[in-house]
Amino acid sequence: MSFRRLASVLVLVVVWFASRVARAETWQAPIGGKAIALDGRVLCSTPSDWVAEPDGKAIRPPTSDDAIGRSVDVKIASSAAACATQSSTLTLVTTGRWATIDPSTSLFVDDARIELRGRGLRGTIVRWQIGDRSGEDRCVQPQPDPSGAEKCVVATARGLPADATLGNLWRMPAGSRAGADVVTFDAAARRVDHDAMLLHPARVVVSVLVPPDVTIDLAGGGTARIPLVHPEAVVGADCGATSCAVSGSAIVVGGLSSASSALPVRLRLAPRVLFQRGDAMDATPLVQVPVLPCGMSIASGDAIRSVDRSRVVVRVDARCAADAATLRWYGGGRALDVLSTTMANGAAYVLLALDRIESDEVIITATRGGLDASSVGQARTRTRSLPLPHATLSLVHGETIDFVPTNRWAAVGWAKMQEPGRLDLLPVEGVYDVGQRDGETLVRGEPGAAGFVALRFAWRVPTLPAPLSSTNLAIIDSPLQRPIHEASVPVALGTEKASQSIVELLCGRGLDEQRILPGTAARVPYDERDACRVVFHRERLSPDDGAQHLQLEVEVTRVDGQARPEAHVSQTIVLQAGNRPRDAWLKNILGQFDHVTVRVSHVHDSSDEKEEPSLQWGIVFGTGHFRLYGTTAIPTGLYRVSDAGHSGILSLNLGVLMRATWLDSQGHEGFLGLEAGVMGEGLANDKDASGNSLTQVAIVTGVGLSVPIANRSLATETSINLHAWFEYEISRDLGGEPGSPFGFVFGPSISIGNVGTNF
8 A cells, every 4th residue: 555545544534533523612601591502503412400492402501509510511413313423512511690790899909809899799700810820719708788789809819900991800600611612601692702701890999109118319319210019000290399200110200309308299090090098099199208318229239148147238328428337227127237337439338237038138228316217228139049159179289089188288169150249268266277379269177176067158249348348248158068187198109319218128237228229129138138127207208298008018939939928918007297217127038039029009099090109129138149059869861981891871870969050130040050979870780781780889070951840949949950970980990890980971860959058
């Protein structure tokens, strides 16, 4: 099947399915109303409350009050035949009877209520909408009115405009619904348009026209703006000798003077708008606005809320600067403490203690002292919360740490704010101190301090005049508690200069003392084995370096390469600054040419991927170049070359040899050596071709090739050898036996033993 044919089939299926789905409608009508025509459609089902006309083309609402607010669903279709295939759902809602609303309805904007007057008000719903906000309330218990009608108070939303011509209030019968798909009918079965249900109050009543804390500041040069709470309700203003006019949402005042402490403003309200003062209603109310002679402003910016010690700086202009110290200050309904007063550039800067504040705005008012407690100035500012400072600590070489060190300075970093104010780190007495270096802020724990601490910051405004520029306007702690302890900074253990090395390896005493250089193979006489030591120079450490956790490892191997387990050392050493060095002596060096490996390193921290400094030395305890030693030899298969009657194979031989050979730097003998000794030959009763016995005692001398196979260079050394000797058979010569006592023998052997000395 092609894609186009498949798409056509899918469209047909969707159309068929859509024709089977009921199209939802909602109709609402009051109880006892006339029958409502179904617009050419017929009922497919009988409703439980509503009454269907005989032809099924109209339906009548219930007559009982119990049905108010109930809804039922019925099926309707274009004809009775279509009920089985093309029916749709119609929701029927029963409402209360429509109330009669008198024109004398009043909307009290600032009280968020509307007073309905009329008849049949019980259950009447008042709906309101402001922008994207909407809501409703209903009349629960209407009260009788002296005129014989009913009166009912219904709640509305705060913020409704004080304009009776705006369509933002609707009245609806009890039990009704709201929605774009809802069709409303009256008792005569007529459709009612949504705008026909608009509620237009006969009058709009306001109780506040200007903010209660509004003042006029003469520091503005004779002009001021008085903000209006309901600018849509005010169409004009009269300030007597002073000029004023309504402009937008404020009254612009010009030509002010300090002759009066208040400015009377007569306001003209829009038609059908009244101002309520007590029980009196006024269309042209008089408002008294205080005139403040002292210009004041908040010089420290937004006040900081949600902290215990919030401060603010108020600037008093030159007109009242001289009297700033005698003024009394109030904010948030209470008196404020004056912490200091600073004069700068002709103005006075007053530091006030707000303590803890939680409101979004702070209004500070200044009054005269003594009997005259009139207000002379006012300043206001917004409040804000400071973000919690997240600080990072690092040592001078850039290593980030998570604690406050007590033995050295650590650099502190935190996010800087792009505004006049800034956060500065504060010291905490007895816990940590704060310093500066090259523009960086440093912190260092006090000696002996321990436990955990949160770094403390102060909010300051550097643009304020001194000394207020360094005044703490708020104090806030970091959310992270950090431990306080000593910082251990791994130092270089060894240098080329002996006087600067922290760790050294020395051998010998007095004038013969030898400094072993790390990384080289040193040779030390065997008899000085007990005079070698690792020296830890505590006196060369700085207290800023902290405790150095070092690992000392010593390994001793014999000349044959086997380790001496009893000499192994693996020890952690904690090195701190002190007056005298510490010595660690090398022990269990038991044999010539023992090889000692000494390694000193910083204890590795698994969380730190950096490679720590370390030192390593290698020493061979032996300085000989030649060795003379004795060994036993068991030659097998020697061949003797002599006179014709005494030549042949000597199958079993046994003797003692002295061997001289050279030594390498590790104390190992050379393979080739000079040999001499006494040998018993032909011990297996070997005979020559004539049947003569070859068993003799001979003195041999010559050369030998020796290859150790076990315990090399030790007393129990075992080797395989190849010899070439000249011999003198002393037993043949002394016994007078026939044949020549001189001969040449060669062949292999096995030798056991290595007892001798080095030169």
